[in-house]
Amino acid sequence: MKTLPAFLFLLSVASAADFKKDIQPILAKHCYECHSEKAGKKKAGYVFDDLETLKLDINPKGAIVPGNPAESHLFVVVADANHEAHMPPKDNLSSAEIEKMREWITEGAALTADAPKMKPTVGAPKKDLPPIMSWVNFEGKKIKAGFVRLEGDTVILRMPATAQEVAYPMDKLDAASQQQARESAEP
Numbered sequence: 351m352k353t354l355p356a357f358l359f360l361l362s363v364a365s366a367a368d369f370k371k372d373i374q375p376i377l378a379k380h381c382y383e384c385h386s387e388k389a390g391k392k393k394a395g396y397v398f399d400d401l402e403t404l405k406l407d408i409n410p411k412g413a414i415v416p417g418n419p420a421e422s423h424l425f426v427v428v429a430d431a432n433h434e435a436h437m438p439p440k441d442n443l444s445s446a447e448i449e450k451m452r453e454w455i456t457e458g459a460a461l462t463a464d465a466p467k468m469k470p471t472v473g474a475p476k477k478d479l480p481p482i483m484s485w486v487n488f489e490g491k492k493i494k495a496g497f498v499r500l501e502g503d504t505v506i507l508r509m510p511a512t513a514q515e516v517a518y519p520m521d522k523l524d525a526a527s528q529q530q531a532r533e534s535a536e537p
């Protein structure tokens with residue numbers, strides 16, 4: 351199997367979601383029909399083809415909250431298929447389209463490419479602190495620790511109180527915890 355050149359990988363990471371390239375086509379395809387200045391359709395007062403109007407909806411109290419998709423009413427009605435005001439009314443965006451919108455809002459919902467990108471504040475993984483999980487050793491004793499990595503038959507756990515890494519032989523854990531270690535080690 352051929353691997354992609356490294357620069358392509360960097361490119362795809364660096365250029366996350368761009369309004370013109372990624373978001374506008376989604377709105378055009380799924381929303382303009384009913385929310386468009388040009389077509390004279392302004393259902394619920396929303397138009398998405400006029401950027402000056404759309405801009406008014408992008409603010410901490412608006413339908414699009416920069417940096418926070420979960421608080422963005424527009425994103426919620428699109429992403430939640432069971433929402434009473436689900437949009438578009440009789441259709442669903444693909445999960446790739448929803449992810450693009452989530453990305454765009456998380457990065458600050460800029461309408462122009464030169465606007466400064468926000469640092470994502472929600473959903474950013476805390477790199478050096480693995481999530482705390484429950485483990486059970488073969489004597490039935492519970493351990494609360496973060497998973498660090500698996501080294502052969504030894505699982506490396508991080509103790510929350512001391513932040514110290516502890517090597518734990520797999521056969522000293524019960525079957526479910528061994529399974530949890532193997533699953534955590536998968537990329």
Ligand code: HEC
Nearest residue numbers: 380381383384393394396413423424427428435437438439
């Ligand atoms: C077939 C027509 C149609 C399409 C397509 C459509 N909408 Fe709507 N939209 C409506 C109507 C009608 C309302 C107002 C009635 C309501 O609130 O349910 C509305 C209301 C809304 C609201 C306000 C919801 C609320 O809670 O009152 C938002 C936000 C919205 N649309 C966004 C979108 C987005 C984003 C898309 C594209 C992904 C879209 N709409 C596609 C017809 C449409």
